[in-house]
Amino acid sequence: MSLLTVSNVSKHYAGHTALDDVSLEVNEGRIYGLLGPNGAGKTTLIRIINHITAPDSGQVIFDGHPLTQNDVVNIGYLPEERGLYKKMKVGDQALFFARLKGLSKAEATTRLKEWFERLEISDWWNKKVEELSKGMAQKVQFIVTVLHRPKLLIFDEPFSGFDPINANILKREILRLRDEGATVIFSTHNMSSVETLCDDITLINNSKNILTGNVEEIRNRLGQNRFKITFEGDTNNLLAALGDNLLEHSVDIISDREKAITLKIAPEISRRELLRTAAEAVDITSFGSALPSMDEIFISTVQQFNQNKI
């Protein structure tokens, strides 16, 4: 069931278009990746979902009804540019934000203590924010974002500024929140975290939605006719043998003798045919299909889009 539906949303600022007819659908209980290069319009879209900015046209449906100011208590937002009051004590500050989201003081205090213990930061309660390191402040901010148990969580670059250990703790907590029923929108450039966390993605480039769907499904679709061959022998022989049927390729050197080639061939060439041609040219040590990484999908989709536009 869809928790959030964005339909045909556009937003223009003086001089440029931030969003151009963007639609997407976020299903309940899923982790949804919002991807795109810098300046693509992700932050504007997130602000619209947060009811901070209004779209010029289009509609946002949240939990079955058009989004209103009252829905913000069901949304938790961790902005990319983190900010806390520097001079305020951590505990007071967390309480302040929690109460802004409608929690009572007692309720907020109990939940905060719980979270502080779970993330092992209980002794920071009376520290001022300016005394914390960047990563520490991020933890506090994460807690503030999720404390009121919102239905929809929006994280903008949640892992930036975290060391690998804390990033893993954060990942674990995000998955736990998802398992408890929260829906997560996840805006990031970190493609490996997309592969491990996201169920669905939307790729926004140049204010437009250029790719949307389930991560596995996208990788499989874009991975058709993509193979990885490791071999011994002369790379040029192999390339010559494949000839015009080779659409794209990249070669990695594995050891003194062994090399690996990742390639995409024309769809009319069958797997058997490819294997036979290659075996005649070089000594194959392994052969398999190669799913593209999200990194590759991101780069190739964006580049293709930009070329088509020109």
Added chain:
Amino acid sequence: MSNNIWLVIRREYIERVSKKSFILTTILTPLLMVLISVIPVLLATFQSSDTQVYAVLDRSEVIAPELTDGESVKFVSVNMPLDSLKADDAFAGVLVIGSRIMDNPSDVQLYTHGPGSMDTENYISKQIKSIVESKRLEAYNIANLDQILNNIKANVILSTYRLDAEEESSTSTIMCFILGIAMAFLLYMFLLIYGQMVMTSIIEEKNNRVLEIIVSSVKPEQLMLGKILGIGLVAVTQIVLWMAILSTLVGVIMPMLIPSEVSAQMAALNAGSLDAASATVDIDLLQTMSMLGNIGFMISLFFYLTIFLIGGFLLYASIFAAIGSSVDNIQDASQLSYIPTIPIIAAIVCATTIGNDPNSSLAMWLSMFPFTSPMIMVVRIPFGIPTWEIWVSIAILFATFFLMVWLAAKIYRVGIFMYGKKPSVKELIRWARYK
């Protein structure tokens, strides 16, 4: 949702009031004010009693015998060459009076070792002036001159009473003036300091991006209003505490300092039965003290001061808030903050003129015009003006505030997300239409 405004107000208020700097300035400023008014008295008591001895070389032989020694100046008549006197360190200096002093009073020189003192110079020239004048008078040979001079001396003391006030009470115009200017200056300080506090606090929130988090739970308008009200409450707290501390200090110290005969005369003055000629104390001082001792009057002054502080602050803080939201840094803000600063400064500049003639039509109009009315009205109030004028001015002030805060909120919610570019008018209108 209105609960959220309250949370914002509470945060702004507690964060500021619990700062050490706030507590210190709140306690120390009234103490300092009392100290400053006491210092001249203390200084007079502890003034250096070093007596300086001046050698007098009187070539006219008329002046020297008449010179009288002062508290810190002594004269010794000598008859030695000037050069040797100049070399003599035993004297603080040499006063040389020319032989033609009666015809040319400027024929007098003072040589000193070390820097001269203004007091001494004044003392000497005053003495010589009066000696020369009396000698010249004597030359007319008028009989009973001293008695005639005494008889013609006149000392006028004007006791003023207000007839239109509820009870006929003694007033001191000079004290009204001082009170009015003091209150205007206080407002001037508060409006500028606290107004800019609103502005910098908004810029800060914008810069460290706390704003993004808050506006995902609070409407920008609520945030702005909460901030203005919170900081305004801090201002009111400070001024109330100042007045409380000041009046306690004055209330405790004044009775101890005033001798009983003075308080008796004060009572007589208020009753209208004081015979000015028999008064042993300067009547101006009596009037001043009796005015300060009039608790009802002081409370009403303070009441109006607080109302105009609140109204003026709310109005100016909204302007400062709009400016703060539309810029990225303090440098850019200082250019725009001329807009609210100019009327505040203009008002304080006019305040003295208004104090000299509180019933002029200029005073009347400036005290109705909302951007100057807080400062100008508090200058006029101590002189006693019709109550309806005050309330009309208050009504205009608050009406303008509501208009201004509505406008500021429109600018604010666009401005806070604008980094590095100015919003267009078209965009402002679009935002204004959005619910």
